[in-house]
Amino acid sequence: MNIKTSKLGEGVYLAACKTEKFKSAVMTVSFAVPLDVETASGYSLLTNLLSLSTGSYKTMQSFSVIKDELYALGLDAYVQRSGELLLVRLEINTIADSFAFDGERVLFRATQLLGDAIFNPHLENGIFPERNVETEKACLVEEIESLIENKPAFAMLRARQIMCKNEPFAVDAGGETERVLALDGEQLLKFHRSIVEIAPVFITYAGEADFEYVQECVKAHLNFTPRENKLPSPVIHKHCGEILRVSEEMEMEQTVLILGFATEPADTAKKRAILTVYDEIFGGSPASKLFMNVREKEGLCYYCSSYPAARKNVIFVSCGLEQGFEDKATDAILKEVESMKSGCFSDDDLTNAKNSIIRALKSFEADLNSINGYLLSQIINADATSVEEKIKHITAITRDEVISFANSVTPELVYVLGGANE
Amino acid sequence: MNSFITVENKELKEKYYFLTLENGFKITVVPKASPSFHAAICCNFGGADTEYKKDGKIFTLPAGTAHFLEHKMFENEDGSDSFLDFDKFGGNANAATSFENTCYYFSCTDNFYENLDVLLKSVSSVHFSDESVDKERKIIAREITMYEDIPISTVTRNMYKSLYFSHPTVLPVSGTLETIEDITKETLFRAYNDFYVPSNLSLCICGIVDLERVANAVTRYFPDRSAKRPETVFRPEPLTVAKEQNIEHSAVASALYCIGIKCPPDSTDTLEAYRKALAMRIAISLTFGRASDFYCNNYESGLLNERFYAGYTQSRHAAHVVISGSGNEYEKITELALTELEYRKSVFFTPEQFLREKKAAYAESITVFDSDEDFTSSLAAGAHLNYDEFDCLKVLREITFDEIKAALDSIDLTNCAISVIKKG
Numbered sequence: 001m002n003i004k005t006s007k008l009g010e011g012v013y014l015a016a017c018k019t020e021k022f023k024s025a026v027m028t029v030s031f032a033v034p035l036d037v038e039t040a041s042g043y044s045l046l047t048n049l050l051s052l053s054t055g056s057y058k059t060m061q062s063f064s065v066i067k068d069e070l071y072a073l074g075l076d077a078y079v080q081r082s083g084e085l086l087l088v089r090l091e092i093n094t095i096a097d098s099f100a101f102d103g104e105r106v107l108f109r110a111t112q113l114l115g116d117a118i119f120n121p122h123l124e125n126g127i128f129p130e131r132n133v134e135t136e137k138a139c140l141v142e143e144i145e146s147l148i149e150n151k152p153a154f155a156m157l158r159a160r161q162i163m164c165k166n167e168p169f170a171v172d173a174g175g176e177t178e179r180v181l182a183l184d185g186e187q188l189l190k191f192h193r194s195i196v197e198i199a200p201v202f203i204t205y206a207g208e209a210d211f212e213y214v215q216e217c218v219k220a221h222l223n224f225t226p227r228e229n230k231l232p233s234p235v236i237h238k239h240c241g242e243i244l245r246v247s248e249e250m251e252m253e254q255t256v257l258i259l260g261f262a263t264e265p266a267d268t269a270k271k272r273a274i275l276t277v278y279d280e281i282f283g284g285s286p287a288s289k290l291f292m293n294v295r296e297k298e299g300l301c302y303y304c305s306s307y308p309a310a311r312k313n314v315i316f317v318s319c320g321l322e323q324g325f326e327d328k329a330t331d332a333i334l335k336e337v338e339s340m341k342s343g344c345f346s347d348d349d350l351t352n353a354k355n356s357i358i359r360a361l362k363s364f365e366a367d368l369n370s371i372n373g374y375l376l377s378q379i380i381n382a383d384a385t386s387v388e389e390k391i392k393h394i395t396a397i398t399r400d401e402v403i404s405f406a407n408s409v410t411p412e413l414v415y416v417l418g419g420a421n422e
Numbered sequence: 423m424n425s426f427i428t429v430e431n432k433e434l435k436e437k438y439y440f441l442t443l444e445n446g447f448k449i450t451v452v453p454k455a456s457p458s459f460h461a462a463i464c465c466n467f468g469g470a471d472t473e474y475k476k477d478g479k480i481f482t483l484p485a486g487t488a489h490f491l492e493h494k495m496f497e498n499e500d501g502s503d504s505f506l507d508f509d510k511f512g513g514n515a516n517a518a519t520s521f522e523n524t525c526y527y528f529s530c531t532d533n534f535y536e537n538l539d540v541l542l543k544s545v546s547s548v549h550f551s552d553e554s555v556d557k558e559r560k561i562i563a564r565e566i567t568m569y570e571d572i573p574i575s576t577v578t579r580n581m582y583k584s585l586y587f588s589h590p591t592v593l594p595v596s597g598t599l600e601t602i603e604d605i606t607k608e609t610l611f612r613a614y615n616d617f618y619v620p621s622n623l624s625l626c627i628c629g630i631v632d633l634e635r636v637a638n639a640v641t642r643y644f645p646d647r648s649a650k651r652p653e654t655v656f657r658p659e660p661l662t663v664a665k666e667q668n669i670e671h672s673a674v675a676s677a678l679y680c681i682g683i684k685c686p687p688d689s690t691d692t693l694e695a696y697r698k699a700l701a702m703r704i705a706i707s708l709t710f711g712r713a714s715d716f717y718c719n720n721y722e723s724g725l726l727n728e729r730f731y732a733g734y735t736q737s738r739h740a741a742h743v744v745i746s747g748s749g750n751e752y753e754k755i756t757e758l759a760l761t762e763l764e765y766r767k768s769v770f771f772t773p774e775q776f777l778r779e780k781k782a783a784y785a786e787s788i789t790v791f792d793s794d795e796d797f798t799s800s801l802a803a804g805a806h807l808n809y810d811e812f813d814c815l816k817v818l819r820e821i822t823f824d825e826i827k828a829a830l831d832s833i834d835l836t837n838c839a840i841s842v843i844k845k846g
Binding site for chain 1: 508557568571574673674678718729792
């Protein structure tokens with residue numbers, strides 16, 4: 001794989017990976033802004049509008065038709081959480097030029113459309129058209145509220161909101177219904193200006209094009225002005241001093257149990273490697289303690305997995321249970337947390353966990369989205385490490401380092417989302 | 423010495439090697455240089471195989487048997503879990519059951535042959551005890567209730583129940599809490615012995631591997647067995663629907679709807695049948711796709727949103743158009759969708775629209791080769807068909823405007839059912 005990165009201007013970065021493995025290519029543009037409850041809804045609604053139409057293709061249908069003509073070009077805009085940053089992202093998923101008919105330069109035209117969506121949104125009288133804003137508000141509210149249809153995801157959001165109250169980490173990147181409904185076309189223009197003129201911007205590309213061609217497309221259609229690259233550091237979560245127990249009800253068949261834990265901050269490459277190994281042994285794989293004991297041995301649930309947050313010192317464990325088994329499952333999970341603290345894992349467990357992580361790291365180039373995710377991490381994080389460096393760190397982790405980290409894992413929340421008791 | 427045949431598509435820069443062993447076991451190898459190896463074993467036995475004929479006798483299996491068997495396949499003779507064996511060799515394994523088949527797969531970067539050995543060993547023998555079956559039943563019960571908490575899964579399931587009288591798809595692949603109670607150690611042994619015969623199994627590998635070594639490994643684990651796959655029995659299914667409307671209530675943002683229009687089923691293993699299904703998919707995409715008048719006009723008026731979907735599904739002895747989405751005005755949407763289908767029978771699309779749709783379909787089709795994992799699973803599952811991904815692309819190139827129109831004209835709107843999950 002051939003990866004090149006470039007600073008196109010102050011606060012504007014490009015990372016591209018040339019690979020001939022794929023018949024399509026993906027380019028992403030990510031604007032990084034602080035994750036804040038006051039602004040998340042605005043950015044979220046903005047992405048809906050930017051993917052609906054452009055100044056050149058003012059109707060949804062004309063925009064869809066041109067995308068189909070460009071070999072079903074995927075042009076998506078969405079918001080995404082990354083630790084305590086909000087990434088406002090636009091991306092194109094396009095057929096590789098060499099598979100287009102008649103030697104068409106599809107990437108160039110697709111980037112032009114992406115640039116049009118970013119720099120030339122469909123405005124009327126200088127603001128986003130009211131009818132479009134109202135349509136997209138209704139769509140976004142539907143999207144936000146439909147989270148209740150995914151109980152484990154809803155429970156995870158509630159656990160984050162409860163345990164990390166008053167921290168940016170608790171903010172839902174997709175926005176909140178009331179705040180969405182209060183937005184108008186003029187306010188959205190301010191959010192648009194903030195990404196186009198102020199927020200640091202990170203462009204990634206993965207596909208068959210060489211770096212010069214990618215640069216040509218970017219310079220022609222994604223010519224961002226310099227801006228300050230200033231991103232906030234994540235707030236270190238402090239344990240509240242007790243174990244919070246919260247139960248909420250919803251009409252549902254199965255109970256979702258989420259356990260929240262505070263940990264020591266994984267703020268260096270080495271510490272992140274230790275956290276990764278800990279998680280793999282504890283609950284991150286089908287060979288983990290949670291899967292083998294809570295699911296396979298105890299037969300308490302279909303899934304039981306751990307989720308360490310990216311660049312935030314918290315871990316959550318989620319499982320789906322039969323109603324009435326919450327205490328038994330909580331005890332079973334906490335037992336595994338304690339067993340990690342006392343080093344109840346074999347050298348084979350440690351070696352296998354490392355091998356599994358190294359396999360996953362080496363496999364990142366199998367998928368365009370993984371490559372783009374890796375490229376973004378390389379330009380957005382000042383302390384980014386390469387895959388090779390990550391593998392070196394993982395290989396060097398000792399048993400004592402995992403045990404030491406395990407001893408910082410402290411339970412803080414037991415959250416239960418379940419049906420009403422009969 | 424085994425002789426693999428080479429199947430190549432130079433335009434796509436893709437090729438694979440294919441071999442059918444004497445016992446009928448099919449092996450496909452995609453020689454791609456990549457940091458990861460992928461392998462999938464697929465058994466042509468899925469959720470739809472609940473009634474079958476063997477030696478002139480009819481046998482039945484409780485719904486969910488194929489899925490239950492999948493859950494138990496990674497259990498070793500000593501009661502240990504094969505996941506730990508894969509883990510030891512750096513392999514990442516999983517399995518999945520659909521209505522059509524069951525697939526077991528792994529990915530790894532090193533120790534390919536050791537991981538392949540674990541996979542072949544797992545699928546070539548089974549070990550159950552009453553106790554382990556009972557324990558697994560509890561885990562599967564949790565999986566079933568998890569799906570019951572997903573309204574979109576329920577609304578789709580209810581549409582199947584409304585469309586079909588007795589086709590096995592009216593019950594979930596995982597079965598129900600009631601049907602899994604009837605699955606015993608004996609049921610699983612019978613299903614395994616009858617369906618996991620070499621001629622009903624296929625292996626697909628993606629990576630640079632020694633073909634002979636792979637063929638020998640398969641032969642070692644699956645010695646010659648003359649058993650043939652039993653024939654699945656499907657009861658006669660009328661084209662009319664079982665129930666026109668099914669309404670339930672649940673915690674949803676707004677009403678979820680799923681409209682089904684029953685179509686005459688076709689065989690699923692011939693290229694001709696694939697061609698007809700492709701024609702129908704293109705017709706539906708022209709009518710309801712993101713660039714269609716229907717979608718754009720009704721999105722702008724607020725009736726539709728991003729959750730709207732329209733497509734065509736074909737499985738063994740079942741076929742239907744599906745139109746789904748969310749919105750409290752589902753009755754109006756249903757009426758408009760059916761009216762649009764009727765209207766398009768008389769005012770069809772232009773050749774330009776047809777060519778654009780084909781271009782889009784071509785781009786979407788070739789992305790199947792982008793994921794080694796997906797391509798591996800697709801080839802393993804497709805080994806029992808009489809065509810492959812290359813044939814599909816050829817058909818896409820050849821398919822005509824008139825075929826698309828004929829597909830749309832064949833839709834009988836009277837065979838329509840709607841399933842709804844209302845808020846509350």
